[in-house]
Amino acid sequence: MINPHWLRSFCALVEIAHFTRTAEQLNMTQSGVSQHIRKLEEQLGKPLLIRHGKQFTLTDAGERLYQEGRHVLNSLEQLEKQVGEDSAFEGVVRVVSPGSVGLKLYQQLLLLQNKHPKLIIDYRFAPNREVERLILEHKADIGFMTSSSVMSDVHIQAIGEEELLLVTPHTVPSPSWPQLQALGFIDHPDGAYHAGLLLGANYPEFEAGQTFKQSGFSNQISLILEPVAMGLGFTVLPRHAISAFNNPDRICVNPLPTSVSETLYLGVHRHKRLSNRMYTVMEEAKRCLQ
Structure with missing residues (x-):
């Protein structure tokens, strides 16, 4: 598998077209950039550059690597951005509750989704013990119950009656x-x-x-x-x-x-990090059910 650090150095060199300036932009030495290019060529078994003094042109293999490599790097950058983001109004939130709670809450959460279309509500109906199990197995992000939890890893708080x-x-x-x-x-x-x-x-x-x-x-x-x-x-x-x-x-x-x-309880997994979108849904649910 191609090392993404070597690939990034190669694509930057193609775009900047200068070894020294590429090294400066990547906070590397010029020899470090050259080493990355050489390792790529050794791994692929093909020359990527044809050097002309301080200038260079790409071989056919170099052209193909740049075109495909740039797509790969863009995808990695987008993935890194998406993983690092924690939007309060974007992404899927899995909710489960008994039917009576859901009859009131589901419609309200749909209105929230209508206001923020990138916030996706995945709502399931289940009895209390099933709600606990789904939370415990990380198959639901948020659960609502009308009985206290018997599972130590399910954290609950009373939110209404x-x-x-x-x-x-x-x-x-x-x-x-x-x-x-x-x-x-x-x-x-x-x-x-x-x-x-x-x-x-x-x-x-x-x-x-x-x-x-x-x-x-x-x-x-x-x-x-x-x-x-x-x-x-x-x-x-x-x-x-x-x-x-x-x-x-x-x-x-x-x-x-x-x-x-009956007391209404909101439950989450005790060891799960709560995302901002989960907090958004929980606050809306509390407002609706209190």
Whole structure:
């Protein structure tokens, strides 16, 4: 492989056309420049210059080396520049969160990308434990969770709260305990956990570990309220998920005496250097979710 230092000396000599001035520009001695040219010729097995006293012309091999070598050097210089840059508004940021958080946050981050088109948002939806795993394996730059991390290499900070709400069909406002039992539960991946938190704080009849008749299940956050709107059951969801539902007149969001919220956490890998673009996205997310 051609030594890039030798190649740089050769291309500079071709462009300046003078050994002494080339050496001065490269902060080298004239003999050092000559040595680089000689090493290139030895490696390639071809003469690159035809010397005429203090002047020189390029051989065919020298012409080809200069043309291709200049492209290589330009690419290396551009690579060095790109690696050294740390723009706050350019590059890919990989974000992952549970669905309810994403329904609120993703649209806001798209608006940020629309403002700064070179900032690319790569957004994935995943449950809390999967969010942790993706951060740990460096497959996500930033993660949002509604439970604390159990992994020591995942650093989290609380950035807000998300209220849990009881949702029934619009025909069943302020449901009693027997009405909830008759309706049945529209379950989802966090359904039992959310129901336990909210119903346990507001219905004395609720017992830890109690299960309802299941009237349906969906793992798509945007679809969980469809069976509720059709009168097929009730569910418990975070407010962000309810706010995104397209038919709010077909459901009833029931105020309860004791409000219950989940803490929202922002997570990153503890040993990962955070880029400026990651800070840009994190600050926008905090503003949106607080």
